[in-house]
Amino acid sequence: MNFELTTEQQMIYDYGGAVAKDLDYKYWTDKARKNEFTQELWDRVAADGFLGIMVPEEYGGAGLGLMEMSLLMEGLSNHGIPLLMLVVGPTMSLGLIAKHATEEVRRAYLPDACAGKTQFCFAITEADAGSNAMKIKTIAKARGNRFALNGTKTFITGADNADYALVVARTTPHDQVKRKTDGFTLFVVDLNAKGVEMHLVEVSVPTPDTQWTLFFDDVDLGPENLVGEVGKGFDILFDSLNPERIVLAAQCAGIGRFVIGKAVDYTSERVVFDAPIGSYQGLQHPLAEAKTQIEMSSLMMRNAAWLYDLGKPAGAESNMAKYAAAEASIKAVDTAIQCHGGNGFTKDYAIYDYYPMVRLMRTAPVNRELILNYIAEKVLGMPRSY
Ligand SMILES: Cc1cc2nc3c(=O)[nH]c(=O)nc-3n(C[C@H](O)[C@H](O)[C@H](O)COP(=O)(O)OP(=O)(O)OC[C@H]3O[C@@H](n4cnc5c(N)ncnc54)[C@H](O)[C@@H]3O)c2cc1C
Secondary structure, three states, rough: OOOOOOOHHHHHHHHHHHHHHHHOOHHHHHHHHHOOHHHHHHHHHHHHHOOOOOOOHHHHOOOOOHHHHHHHHHHHHHHOOOOOOHHHHHHHHHHHHHHOHHHHHHHHHHHHHHHOOOOOOEEEEOOOOOOHHHHHOOEEEEEEEEEEEEEEEEEEEEOOOOOOEEEEHHHHOHOOOOOOOOOEEEEEEOOOOEEEEEEEEEOOOOOOOOOEEEEEEEEEEHHHHOOOOOOOOHHHHHHOOOOOOOOHHHHHHHHHHHHHHHHHHHHHEEEEEEEEHEEEOHHHHHHHHHHHHHHHHHHHHHHHHHHHHHOOOOHHHHHHHHHHHHHHHHHHHHHHHHHHHEEEEEOOOOOHHHHHHHHHHOOOOOOOHHHHHHHHHOOOOOOOOO
């Protein structure tokens, strides 16, 4: 991996600093507390041409890769502005459509999404399947050369603001396939289509984006909705899921840096005995440890993004980067809260606001235990435990 960023990559990484001058972390925490979408921020990122980072130029994108998308997220998060919708839309959905959809489907959806005129969310989770995505039941039954989609997805981030969901469905039920990975198909579903309904899932995480349960009742789909081949969706799914892990690792690393920076400023000023509390090793060591772990996870994230962009296997690296960054960011925010004393819990200092967000990353989009299972089995070659 080349550790030196190109001029363009550096510009993308530094973009968060420019945005924060107008729409800083207070803007983000205010929106997060109200569960209100950061529309101004989204419009700005769209106008500056960053929503289509992973989309080729002929479809309105920038023709760059996952490294640049991760740097964008990391740079924004460094300033306390973790723009979560960059993950489910521009990374997971647009990236996948650009890579695997037909020319017609790309032309139908990508230019408007890159321009910020339309938004995407990503829907795989089902209540009864949970972490075991093999068991999803949402089914698109063939009806001539079309399909009828039926089923329920839950915890779908940003579905209320999105025009489309990239839905992971089955075209053959899991008990009728030879290999359990057969029979998956990916569709772009218009969330305003007949047969689609959504209900809010109330979540106690302050974020600008809310979660929704989607209900599909005989939603009509055709070749114009298809991403990849019928029945072969599993083969391309990890071109969404690995990038998701990598960009969320970037988000965690950025939030970690942000809160550590705030803790350093605060503890350098705050005097309760005779010297600034930041002069005590009891505060310095946890901050230094958190900083080290954040920088390690950031390097792991960049390594995973670099491999992905080269088209090399990046599953192990993506999982390990996500695990490392989630754990490092939890430690970083927890340490920053402790350094702020009572002020770690005030709305004014807005440190605690970041805790639920990073804690969520231990559980979603893939939980810590499943990642450790993967590392034990696929990296260490140990027996499958479940
Ligand atoms: C705020 C939020 C936003 C989300 N956004 C989206 C979204 O946009 N799109 C989407 O599709 N989904 C989304 N999700 C869903 C999320 O990806 C799932 O909640 C997550 O994958 C865990 O699935 P589950 O909740 O069913 O947990 P379960 O599968 O029920 O697991 C519960 C716990 O059991 C343990 N566990 C499970 N299996 C094993 C095992 N084999 N070995 C060891 N331990 C195990 C783990 O600790 C796990 O945390 C979101 C969730 C939340 C909370």
